[in-house]
Amino acid sequence: xxxxxxxxxxxxxxxxxxxxxxxxxxxxxxxxxxxxxxxxxxxxxxxxxxxxxxxxxxxxxxxxxxxxxxxxxxxxxxxxxxxxxxxxxxxxxxxxxxxxxxxxxxxxxxxxxxxxxxxxxxxxxxxxxxxxxxxxxxxxxxxxxxxxxxxxxxxxxxxxxxxxxxxxxxxxxxxxxxxxxxxxxxxxxxxxxxxxxxxxxxxxxxxxxxxxxxxxxxxxxxxxxxxxxxxxxxxxxxxxxxxxxxxxxxxxxxxxxxxxxxxxxxxxxxxxxxxxxxxxxxxxxxxxxxxxxxxxxxxxxxxxxxxxxxxxxxxxxxxxxxxxxxxxxxxxxxxxxxxxxxxxxx
Amino acid sequence: xxxxxxxxxxxxxxxxxxxxxxxxxxxxxxxxxxxxxxxxxxxxxxxxxxxxxxxxxxxxxxxxxxxxxxxxxxxxx
Numbered sequence: 001x002x003x004x005x006x007x008x009x010x011x012x013x014x015x016x017x018x019x020x021x022x023x024x025x026x027x028x029x030x031x032x033x034x035x036x037x038x039x040x041x042x043x044x045x046x047x048x049x050x051x052x053x054x055x056x057x058x059x060x061x062x063x064x065x066x067x068x069x070x071x072x073x074x075x076x077x078x079x080x081x082x083x084x085x086x087x088x089x090x091x092x093x094x095x096x097x098x099x100x101x102x103x104x105x106x107x108x109x110x111x112x113x114x115x116x117x118x119x120x121x122x123x124x125x126x127x128x129x130x131x132x133x134x135x136x137x138x139x140x141x142x143x144x145x146x147x148x149x150x151x152x153x154x155x156x157x158x159x160x161x162x163x164x165x166x167x168x169x170x171x172x173x174x175x176x177x178x179x180x181x182x183x184x185x186x187x188x189x190x191x192x193x194x195x196x197x198x199x200x201x202x203x204x205x206x207x208x209x210x211x212x213x214x215x216x217x218x219x220x221x222x223x224x225x226x227x228x229x230x231x232x233x234x235x236x237x238x239x240x241x242x243x244x245x246x247x248x249x250x251x252x253x254x255x256x257x258x259x260x261x262x263x264x265x266x267x268x269x270x271x272x273x274x275x276x277x278x279x280x281x282x283x284x285x286x287x288x289x290x291x292x293x294x295x296x297x298x299x300x301x302x303x304x305x306x307x308x309x310x311x312x313x314x315x316x317x318x319x320x321x322x323x324x325x326x327x328x329x330x331x332x333x334x335x336x337x338x339x340x341x342x343x344x345x346x
Numbered sequence: 347x348x349x350x351x352x353x354x355x356x357x358x359x360x361x362x363x364x365x366x367x368x369x370x371x372x373x374x375x376x377x378x379x380x381x382x383x384x385x386x387x388x389x390x391x392x393x394x395x396x397x398x399x400x401x402x403x404x405x406x407x408x409x410x411x412x413x414x415x416x417x418x419x420x421x422x423x
Contacts, residue, residue: 018383021382021383057381057382057383060363060364060382061363061381061382090364090367091364091382094364094366094367120366120367120370120371123370124366124367124370211349211372212372213349213352213353213372213374214352214374215352215357215374215375215415215416215417215419216352216355216356216357216358216374217357217414218357218411218412218413218414218415219357219411219412220412222408222411222412227408227411230347230351230358232347233385275382275383276383277383278383279383279384279387279389280383280384282389283387283389283396285386285387285400286384286385286386286387286389286396286400287384287385287386289386289400289403289404291397291400292397292400292401292404292405293404295401296404296405296408301405301408302408312347314347322347322350323347323349323350325347325350326347326348326349326350326351326354327350327353327354330350330351330353330354330356331354333351333354333356334354334355334356338356339356339357340356340357340358340359340411341351341356341357341358341359342358342359342361342404342407342408342411343347343348343351343358343359343360343361344361344362344379344385344386345360345361345362345363345368345385346362346363346382346383346385
């Protein structure tokens, strides 16, 4: 019987939501949560012998968390380790990617995880572990398990996987030699003919898309500059007047803080559903530092704090949406004469 | 968002706790913060200590905005 260890977060372990995101790593015997579906999909060929779980915030904030997780996994001497899947959850994706990469590197055990295309964990770890492509939310769990379980079995048996496109994982960057029926020159001409005819063709070597923006020059005279605050941490006036969604935000808000010296629990709150809101609601300056920016303004460290701040919720929000938000409000920032931005994220 | 603000021509500093994500996203000026639910605070501290911590971190962000960089730069202590 193939021995599997499953890594999940506090939510899937049934411990709780964001209020429990700070729990340290723990291990339980057998399967928990989504492990049940994996176990069923193994059809008796493999079994989840233990499940290791950790709070997503704890994992991302404590460098030693990964060592504890690895030690807990090592005790089980598994044939394969499955992490997640994490779908589009950023911190969970980083945790799954870190555990999968480190287990593979340190213990030499094959590892497998699953994520949505836009999860930051994909770019961080796709060259270090196999990451199967999944939907963006847990609604895609059944499909993800159906895709991941057979791949996991084959990896545990030491079988070689097919190409990324055929198996459904993110390309790892490793190239393998193989024999094609047609030689390269013929394939290239075929491709060219299709291109000339305006037909669809598939490149054999997609160019990586690096969307990098060069840094702007430093601000020369901050003491006379207008500085604006922007946040993806969801700080909004109490009552969330624009109804910014707690996850997958479809819009942002623009809020006037002219004359506001400090954010209080009576006037502002967070709309973000992806972290424990207790601390931000008690003191919103912990996410949007209006109080100290006012002090820097009075001290002449900055020219002025812009009258408006912009806020959205960066929780499973599509990259395309975030791009559109910032593209729109950056034009307003420029029109307002803003010369520098501090953007805070949770 | 940080990249689009930069692309628009405004110098921007990203204050966040999970620095690897910020690096992956493509922020150029990065200041690491305290914790995910309270990046610019720490409820374990007294009100005054917490204020000083926040002022120090935001001060570092201002310093980052004044610092020329030619690539992704993390402004640690």
